[in-house]
Amino acid sequence: MFLENFFDINAIIYTYPLLLDGFLLTVKLVAVIVPAGIALGTILALIYALGGWFTKAGFILYVDTFRSLPPLVLLVFIFYGLPFLGIQLGSFASAVLALVLNGSSYYAEIVRAGIVAIPKGQWDAGRATGLTRFQTIVYIVLPQAVRNVVGPLLGNTLELTKATSICSVVALPEFLRTAQIAQSHVYNPTPLVFVALVYLILLWPLARLVSRLERGIATH
Amino acid sequence: MEQIQYYYFNLPIMRDALPTMLHGLGLTVLMALTTVAMGVGAGLLLAILRSYPSRWIRWPIICFVDVFRSLPQLVIIILIYFALPYAGIEFSPFWSTVLGLSLVLAAFAQESFWAGITATPRGQWEAATATGLSHTATVLFVVLPPAIKTSIPSLTNRIIAVTKGTALGSAVAVQELLAHAQSIQSVVANPSPLTLGALLYMAIFAPMVAFSRWLEWRYRWSR
Numbered sequence: 203m204f205l206e207n208f209f210d211i212n213a214i215i216y217t218y219p220l221l222l223d224g225f226l227l228t229v230k231l232v233a234v235i236v237p238a239g240i241a242l243g244t245i246l247a248l249i250y251a252l253g254g255w256f257t258k259a260g261f262i263l264y265v266d267t268f269r270s271l272p273p274l275v276l277l278v279f280i281f282y283g284l285p286f287l288g289i290q291l292g293s294f295a296s297a298v299l300a301l302v303l304n305g306s307s308y309y310a311e312i313v314r315a316g317i318v319a320i321p322k323g324q325w326d327a328g329r330a331t332g333l334t335r336f337q338t339i340v341y342i343v344l345p346q347a348v349r350n351v352v353g354p355l356l357g358n359t360l361e362l363t364k365a366t367s368i369c370s371v372v373a374l375p376e377f378l379r380t381a382q383i384a385q386s387h388v389y390n391p392t393p394l395v396f397v398a399l400v401y402l403i404l405l406w407p408l409a410r411l412v413s414r415l416e417r418g419i420a421t422h
Numbered sequence: 423m424e425q426i427q428y429y430y431f432n433l434p435i436m437r438d439a440l441p442t443m444l445h446g447l448g449l450t451v452l453m454a455l456t457t458v459a460m461g462v463g464a465g466l467l468l469a470i471l472r473s474y475p476s477r478w479i480r481w482p483i484i485c486f487v488d489v490f491r492s493l494p495q496l497v498i499i500i501l502i503y504f505a506l507p508y509a510g511i512e513f514s515p516f517w518s519t520v521l522g523l524s525l526v527l528a529a530f531a532q533e534s535f536w537a538g539i540t541a542t543p544r545g546q547w548e549a550a551t552a553t554g555l556s557h558t559a560t561v562l563f564v565v566l567p568p569a570i571k572t573s574i575p576s577l578t579n580r581i582i583a584v585t586k587g588t589a590l591g592s593a594v595a596v597q598e599l600l601a602h603a604q605s606i607q608s609v610v611a612n613p614s615p616l617t618l619g620a621l622l623y624m625a626i627f628a629p630m631v632a633f634s635r636w637l638e639w640r641y642r643w644s645r
Contacts, residue, residue: 207508266635269582270627272589275600275620282604283613286429315638361583364494371496371593378497382504391505398497405492413491413533417540 213392217384221393224380225400231294231366231376235301236359242302243309244344250310251317251339261310268307274368276300281372293374297366305362312354316347353415360408364401377401432614439606439615446602447622453520453598454585454626460524461584462577465531466570472532473539473561483532490529495587498522503594519591523584530580537576538569575641578634582627589623599623 214221250261268276277300284291291299320343328338348355370379377397384393472483490498499522502513513521542565550560592601603619 204509208505262635266628266631267624270624270631271620272586272600272623272627274589274592275616275623278600278604279613279616279620282607283430283616286613287425360491367494367496368590378494378500382500385504391501391508394497394501394505398493398501401494401497402489402492406488409488409491417537 207390208392208395210388210390210392213384213388213390214396217380217387217393220380220384220387221377221397224375224377224397227375228366228377231297231301231369232363234298235305235366236362238298238302239305239362240309240355240359242306243311244313246306246310247313247317248339248344250314251343252335261314265307265311265314268303269311271304273300273304273365274371276304277368277372293369293372296372297369297374301362301365301369304365305358308358308361309355312351312358313344313347315354316351317343319350320347353412356408356415357412360405360412363405363408429613430617432612435610435612435614436618439603439610439618442606443599443602443615443618443622446597446599446619447626449516449597450588450591450599450623451626453516453523453588453591453596456520457523457527457585457588458581460520461527462531462581464524464528465533466535468528468532469535469539470561470566472536473565474557487529487532490525491533493526495522495526495584496590496593498525499590499594515591515594515596518594519588519596523587523590526587527580527584530584531577534573534577534580535569538571538573539565541572542569575634575637578630578637582630582634586623586627 246261246264250258253261277296280291280300281293281296284296317339324342324346325338328342329335333341366376367378369376370382373379375383377400381393381397385391468483468486471479474480499519502522503515503518506513539561546564547560550564551557555564588598589600591598592604595601599619599622603615606615607613
């Protein structure tokens with residue numbers, strides 16, 4: 203009875219093509235959102251480090267705004283709200299925009315914290331050898347800063363990967379959405395359990411790695 | 423410009439929507455508080471249990487933590503709401519969301535507290551045991567107070583991240599803030615209620631984000 207309901211192999215065989223499409227779309231979402239989020243976040247952190255107080259205030263406004271909005275609220279606003287202005291993005295582009303805005307704010311804050319933790323002497327040394335401020339930050343400060351915050355960066359990547367499941371709410375047929383469709387086809391929760399297991403198997407190693415890296419930093 | 427004002431900052435529409443939206447906000451706050459109480463409480467309990475030198479306690483806790491750190495919040499909520507009834511276990515939309523988020527917060531809170539506990543120098547444990555305190559007394563009265571203090575910055579960030587997930591309740595028909603914003607928006611054919619919703623979310627979470635920034639700043643300078 204329990205096995206029949208939650209681990210019905212036939213339900214998976216029957217809905218397999220649908221679930222595979224959903225899985226691939228989730229992979230595609232992650233492959234677009236994570237690099238774009240890291241790139242935008244790093245650029246913002248560089249602007250913070252090189253700019254004056256006005257840019258710094260703008261940075262904090264951006265980061266804190268998108269850290270205090272639930273990503274789903276942002277997504278709903280972009281998907282249902284923007285078309286009134288004639289900006290019709292479609293569910294994939296809306297999802298990417300919402301999660302890049304959300305993810306980049308966290309990445310930016312992490313990289314910023316890494317940059318400000320680098321001792322002032324590194325800046326002075328770079329400038330003394332004739333590098334410009336921009337060259338100093340790109341070639342000397344940033345590489346060290348990133349190495350110190352690899353744990354939090356990976357942690358945020360894990361969170362962002364998990365967050366792609368909210369796109370199911372705007373009818374984007376990603377992994378969770380296809381599981382819900384599959385469930386309604388077979389009148390059986392097995393597809394949902396299957397999708398949860400796939401998430402678990404794929405993300406568990408990343409979660410382990412993140413907690414090891416965070417602990418490693420704590421003991422140094 | 424006029425269009426932006428009409429569609430996104432339409433004050434008459436916002437004024438009409440406000441009472442219902444405040445109702446939703448109340449439910450959002452209630453969900454968030456219940457989640458924090460249950461999640462942080464369970465996380466603390468798990469961290470205390472994990473300090474006992476028995477692998478039969480430690481391993482299940484580590485498994486629990488890893489599972490709920492790996493699964494997306496919405497997947498957990500959907501499983502509780504749509505799959506558990508097949509096993510005869512039914513939760514209301516409200517409790518499905520709160521329970522799902524509490525499990526996630528418990529896992530992350532356990533990690534924060536545990537990091538604090540393991541940061542306690544070995545000598546403190548030995549000193550407490552030498553004065554005749556039991557393991558339980560050592561953990562509760564000697565190790566835990568400073569450990570909780572160390573864990574506050576990371577715990578605050580986790581609480582913000584997980585309580586923002588209350589918006590996911592709208593996916594299982596909890597009548598919270600986002601659900602109201604969406605339903606009013608579709609009735610009046612104007613997205614101003616969504617703007618109002620976003621502003622209300624910011625009214626709760628922006629102070630918490632600012633507080634966590636201040637905590638981190640203070641923490642850095644107190645070391």
